[in-house]
Amino acid sequence: MASWDAKELREAVLKLYDGEARNIASEAAGSLSDRLWFVEFHYFECKDLLERQLPQVSSEEEVFCRLFNVHDEHGEEFEIIRRQSQAHLYACIQSLHCVADTLGSLLNATLSLGLKGAFYSHNVLEKLVAEGMVQIYQPFSALIHHPDFVYLNALVNRSKHTSVVAIPYAVDYVADGRHGMQFSAFRQKGTPHDKRWALEFVASETDRQSRLVVIIGNALNAELKRRLKYRSIS
Template sequence: MEWNVKLLLEDFSCLYGEKQSDLLSPCIYSIVDREFYARFHFKEGTKLLKEFLEDKDDQNALIMLVLHKDQDESSEFYLRRRQAKAHMVACMQSLHALSDTLAHVVYFATGQNRDKKTCLESKKVLMFSVQKALELDPTKAEIEGLLKQLTEHIDYRYLADIVNHSKHRRIIGTPFSVSMIEDADQPPYGLQLEAFEYEGRTHSSKWLEPFLEREYKRQADLIIQIGEKLNRWVKNKRTIADL
């Protein structure tokens, strides 16, 4: 399933005019860009390590690498890890930014900026304030419910905490780890986010790649659902206006 962005913009322009459409359109296409950036950085980050570790997939070779037994090889591995981490940090930042941009999409698409009760200063257009405004209109309940699914999920809260911690305090470490436990639910090796605490919330260590894959898919699916609900809401609004 895909979000028919073109249809939304056509109906929205007919309903509110070109000036309003010019506010909404860049936000929507920023969602498309952010999803592309997140995918790109994730793929590049995983590729950097996989290419280097291609012939080192047995546990002993990996442990020797972690223990720095070969200085030249360890130096290259250190560089690859830093490059991979740079991509993964960028991936997390883009994933986290998606909800902020989506808040602006919903804000403009539902006409909140046109109503004195819900109109906000640009810097105050946040997911929480947009959701509160949706509560005033029962016809927007489904959109509000999906936004809550997006932002109240445990993985989203973890993502928000790690991005904010890394932005304001220090970047969370991502050491390369080799698992000693055979478990189909976790990778045998890879980058692992260190445990950390933020705003009184304690988070345990987490394998980076499975987390990002899972959270990207979850957000992408929900954004499509939210987009389709916006399409339907704007279409209904336009139909009523044309009567």
């Protein structure tokens, strides 16, 4: 996977800006790195709980007994681990949801887009489009307009403003007996969203966002390099 040269970004910001703009850019870059680390940490903590600490099951019938605490000596332990896993998943999606807005704050500061006060990723996109920064706004648009980000946004906002979307330990008896943590189906602002396997969704969306963040970051570095070159000529 390609990488984003954070040192190059930092050096360009130091040369182009001072004062508040420099501080905001530095804080946003640090927060972006933290958020991606938080996502990875909570994902693997959840995965470890489910794969290594959850009492092992050997049949679909045993899974059913664990789920409904039917004649199962590990039922209480199973429920504790399920709730701990749910806590990690919610921490994970909250940080994953923040990535776009935090990246937007970094773009606003480093590209002097002029947004003040509270703003969101779609406001940043509008500015990027208006400025004609194709190499940045195209991947940024892909970041926030993808169906999986739309789902993530609905999931987080539903849980934040209305009620927590349940994440039960589910079994797919219709297909192949697959079992694991699953985001329940829910509605947000009148739009229905189907249930999804939690770890699979988080892994996929984290990978998608991480790749786009690198693309956007490299495009940002290139734009700042261009501005530095123009400043030296003028």
